[in-house]
Amino acid sequence: xxxxxxxxxxxxxxxxxxxxxxxxxxxxxxxxxxxxxxxxxxxxxxxxxxxxxxxxxxxxxxxxxxxxxxxxxxxxxxxxxxxxxxxxxxxxxxxxxxxxxxxxxxxxxxxxxxxxxxxxxxxxxxxxxxxxxxxxxxxxxxxxxxxxxxxxxxxxxxxxxxxxxxxxxxxxxxxxxxxxxxxxxxxxxxxxxxxxxxxxxxxxxxxxxxxxxxxxxxxxxxxxxxxxxxxxxxxxxxxxxxxxxxxxxxxxxxxxxxxxxxxxxxxxxxxxxxxxxxxxxxxxxxxxxxxxxxxxxxxxxxxxxxxxxxxxxxxxxxxxxxxxxxxxxxxxxxxxxxxxxxxxxxxxxxxxxxxxxxxxxxxxxxxxxxxxxxxxxxxxxxxxxxxxxxxxxxxxxxxxxxxxxxxxxxxxxxxxxxxxx
Numbered sequence: 001x002x003x004x005x006x007x008x009x010x011x012x013x014x015x016x017x018x019x020x021x022x023x024x025x026x027x028x029x030x031x032x033x034x035x036x037x038x039x040x041x042x043x044x045x046x047x048x049x050x051x052x053x054x055x056x057x058x059x060x061x062x063x064x065x066x067x068x069x070x071x072x073x074x075x076x077x078x079x080x081x082x083x084x085x086x087x088x089x090x091x092x093x094x095x096x097x098x099x100x101x102x103x104x105x106x107x108x109x110x111x112x113x114x115x116x117x118x119x120x121x122x123x124x125x126x127x128x129x130x131x132x133x134x135x136x137x138x139x140x141x142x143x144x145x146x147x148x149x150x151x152x153x154x155x156x157x158x159x160x161x162x163x164x165x166x167x168x169x170x171x172x173x174x175x176x177x178x179x180x181x182x183x184x185x186x187x188x189x190x191x192x193x194x195x196x197x198x199x200x201x202x203x204x205x206x207x208x209x210x211x212x213x214x215x216x217x218x219x220x221x222x223x224x225x226x227x228x229x230x231x232x233x234x235x236x237x238x239x240x241x242x243x244x245x246x247x248x249x250x251x252x253x254x255x256x257x258x259x260x261x262x263x264x265x266x267x268x269x270x271x272x273x274x275x276x277x278x279x280x281x282x283x284x285x286x287x288x289x290x291x292x293x294x295x296x297x298x299x300x301x302x303x304x305x306x307x308x309x310x311x312x313x314x315x316x317x318x319x320x321x322x323x324x325x326x327x328x329x330x331x332x333x334x335x336x337x338x339x340x341x342x343x344x345x346x347x348x349x350x351x352x353x354x355x356x357x358x359x360x361x362x363x364x365x366x367x368x369x370x371x372x373x374x375x376x377x378x379x380x381x382x383x384x385x386x387x388x389x390x391x392x393x394x395x396x397x398x399x400x401x402x403x404x405x406x407x408x409x410x411x412x413x414x415x416x417x418x419x420x421x
Contacts, residue, residue, distance in 0.1 A: 007087070010080050014104065017077040021112035024070040027135050028063070029120030030127035031056060036293065037257060038125045040271060045129070052132035055139060064149070065142035066135075077108060198319045202283040209351045209369050210282050210318060211299045211308030212236060215404040219247060222267035226258075237313055238296055241270050248306050249273055252296035273298045278307060282318070285310050339410070345399070348372030348407030359413070364392055372407050383407060390414070 031052060034042070039056070042049040055062045081104035088097035120127050217236045220228060222244060229239065233255050241251040251270030262269065273296045274288045285297050295312040335350040336358050346355070350371045356363050368374050375383050375398065378391055382405070387398040397410040 022116040026116035029117040033124040205282040
């Protein structure tokens with residue numbers, strides 16, 4: 001009994017240190033197990049929950065602080081365990097000293113590592129709300145030490161790896177070779193090459209060529225309830241919210257999250273959109289969405305007016321679908337459909353890039369990027385059914401103009417003098 005009382009302060013300190021180690025282990029597992037949906041909910045939650053998301057904006061700083069404090073705690077823990085063992089050995093209790101060493105090791109592995117991390121992974125959102133404030137204090141306390149550790153890390157890297165060089169970017173041909181070598185399935189390799197080519201194409205496509213025009217999506221002004229949808233999903237897959245005093249897109253709610261959103265005041269759950277100029281590349285749009293963890297980009301013209309939107313699903317469809325087009329996504333029809341010999345039906349939102357690729361011809365320079373733009377550019381007005389004109393090697397005839405201004409155009413290929421081929 002006297003021996004137990006002698007080591008009681010050490011044992012109590014070890015219990016507290018084990019709890020501290022468990023706290024940091026659980027915090028690490030919880031915060032880095034948060035999914036995109038969890039982060040979105042926490043970002044719109046209480047101040048403490050928003051604090052956790054703010055820390056995740058700097059993941060290297062957060063992880064380094066957690067690992068540092070966990071390491072310090074574990075060092076002190078094992079120092080105390082060693083002290084108890086040494087004292088027991090001096091008193092002639094070698095067996096008890098061995099038991100203390102084994103039990104202390106198993107205790108910290110089980111109760112400070114495995115169990116806390118399991119709890120953090122299973123209940124990340126709940127745990128995050130509980131640990132965010134004390135964890136923020138620990139991270140702030142680590143900040144004065146961080147520059148010194150960073151300097152030591154860089155010095156060791158230069159000492160141990162003096163010739164380390166950043167590997168250059170792979171060229172497209174290198175990636176194609178890697179795809180060919182990686183699989184013997186020719187069909188799969190062809191699909192992978194198509195996806196790769198589409199990814200490269202993102203840096204060439206402009207936002208206005210991919211966007212959904214304003215006529216192709218619905219807008220809702222706050223306050224918004226689920227009943228305002230009328231039991232129908234929107235064609236874009238998002239509930240788009242305007243600003244309170246304008247018709248500009250301000251926020252979006254992915255309707256795939258409908259089971260988790262409230263019935264009333266949906267605007268409180270909305271995710272802000274990012275704003276991108278019409279002339280930006282689609283690759284730049286994707287970078288903006290990824291940087292801000294958004295799913296919808298509002299495309300604005302030179303006057304700052306919203307002229308369309310691009311969603312994350314639009315980008316994924318462009319990458320992974322062979323011959324993906326806006327006509328297929330928005331109008332559920334082919335962009336270019338052959339009606340007969342030398343006769344095609346084309347939608348107004350078909351891009352000139354697709355027209356050039358389909359007919360394998362060079363087109364004259366134009367400010368427009370779509371068939372509808374060419375029609376308006378040549379006519380100098382909004383088209384009406386029956387309008388006909390010649391442009392380059394094509395004879396245009398407007399077949400239909402719907403209430404939203406969408407065109408259906410008939411194309412005939414002609415020779416250089418305008419005669420039908």
